[in-house]
Amino acid sequence: MKKLNFLMTWLCIFILTMLTACQTVDDISSAKHFVWMGEGKSEGSDELEQMFIKLKNTGIDGVMYQCGVDKYPAVVALAHKHGLELHAWQTILRRYDDRLLSEHADWYTVSRDGRSTAEHPPFVDYYKWLCPTKPEVRAYLTELVESIAEIPNIDGVHLDYIRHSDVILARDLWDVYGLTMDKEYAPYDFCYCEDCIERYKKETGEDAGTFGDAAPDNERWRQFRYDMVTETVDALTKAVHAKGNKINAAVFPTPTISKKLVRQQWDNWNIDAYYPMNYQSFYREDIDWIEQCCIEGVEAINGRVPLYSGLYMPAMKTPEDFRLAIQASKRGGASGVCVFTPYGMKDAHWAILKEEIDKW
Numbered sequence: 001m002k003k004l005n006f007l008m009t010w011l012c013i014f015i016l017t018m019l020t021a022c023q024t025v026d027d028i029s030s031a032k033h034f035v036w037m038g039e040g041k042s043e044g045s046d047e048l049e050q051m052f053i054k055l056k057n058t059g060i061d062g063v064m065y066q067c068g069v070d071k072y073p074a075v076v077a078l079a080h081k082h083g084l085e086l087h088a089w090q091t092i093l094r095r096y097d098d099r100l101l102s103e104h105a106d107w108y109t110v111s112r113d114g115r116s117t118a119e120h121p122p123f124v125d126y127y128k129w130l131c132p133t134k135p136e137v138r139a140y141l142t143e144l145v146e147s148i149a150e151i152p153n154i155d156g157v158h159l160d161y162i163r164h165s166d167v168i169l170a171r172d173l174w175d176v177y178g179l180t181m182d183k184e185y186a187p188y189d190f191c192y193c194e195d196c197i198e199r200y201k202k203e204t205g206e207d208a209g210t211f212g213d214a215a216p217d218n219e220r221w222r223q224f225r226y227d228m229v230t231e232t233v234d235a236l237t238k239a240v241h242a243k244g245n246k247i248n249a250a251v252f253p254t255p256t257i258s259k260k261l262v263r264q265q266w267d268n269w270n271i272d273a274y275y276p277m278n279y280q281s282f283y284r285e286d287i288d289w290i291e292q293c294c295i296e297g298v299e300a301i302n303g304r305v306p307l308y309s310g311l312y313m314p315a316m317k318t319p320e321d322f323r324l325a326i327q328a329s330k331r332g333g334a335s336g337v338c339v340f341t342p343y344g345m346k347d348a349h350w351a352i353l354k355e356e357i358d359k360w
């Protein structure tokens with residue numbers, strides 16, 4: 001009997017140890033870390049390969065990589081050679097494309113004061129935006145993401161600028177453009193193209209073209225704009241999933257901020273992962289704010305899919321700030337971080353990133 005008790009005790013200890021070990025493996029495997037980077041500063045493949053090696057040695061799992069679609073096959077092969085995932089980072093609705101601008105200028109969004117972003121982009125010359133309501137735009141973008149999703153072995157399609165032009169700029173940018181954006185002003189309020197007006201009228205009986213300065217008070221009209229972006233994301237998600245691939249997106253910090261500033265209701269989307277750009281300096285916030293953003297984001301998507309906290313290197317005043325930002329992301333429930341960009345990192349940042357990933 002004594003012997004049996006002894007055996008049972010050891011059996012229990014063995015099972016408990018195994019369970020704990022499994023839990024630890026699970027915890028480690030669910031965290032992932034990424035960077036946003038483009039080909040801009042790494043044209044030579046030697047240089048790019050060195051960067052990939054450095055990223056892998058630091059504990060990074062994948063890169064959101066921006067380049068022309070035809071260049072992806074080679075970059076995917078190089079990333080995989082070094083054990084990194086490669087996701088195709090592409091701007092979607094903001095689209096400065098000469099062919100589209102000359103052949104389909106009518107696909108671009110129109111402001112409340114009747115100006116098209118094709119000819120009169122707000123803020124900066126490249127702010128030319130496709131209207132998410134138009135079936136032709138959705139078909140065009142669907143074809144684009146399908147062509148990316150079909151690239152052999154690519155790990156995912158990473159959407160960026162999947163939103164409207166900023167109806168309200170982040171606080172720190174007001175001074176940059178000499179604007180006070182305390183509410184929704186007509187030149188920055190989109191979209192009032194024929195398709196948007198017509199569809200909204202069909203759905204509600206209201207003519208948004210007559211709203212004028214009362215437009216910002218109409219919650220239903222605001223929701224319609226969120227929904228048009230969401231419907232476009234849904235179409236792209238369906239197309240990418242049908243090709244057996246993954247889709248994810250860079251989004252504004254929280255659903256609340258995203259809706260208010262850029263009409264992006266991302267908690268209503270069904271993508272495979274979120275990369276909120278928790279860039280505290282744009283909002284004149286401190287590092288603790290990153291934790292709050294992660295908490296709100298994770299809660300909004302109900303933990304359905306991972307959320308990776310986007311960190312902005314120029315906003316880190318010291319390397320220690322970078323450490324605190326990573327830790328704030330973890331405390332907020334993020335599944336990892338995504339750094340913009342590795343080119344902005346000094347030796348001290350690389351060391352901190354490795355340390356924090358190792359103990360995540």
Ligand SMILES: [Zn+2]
Pocket residue numbers: 109110131132133134191192193194195196197
């Ligand atoms: Zn429109």
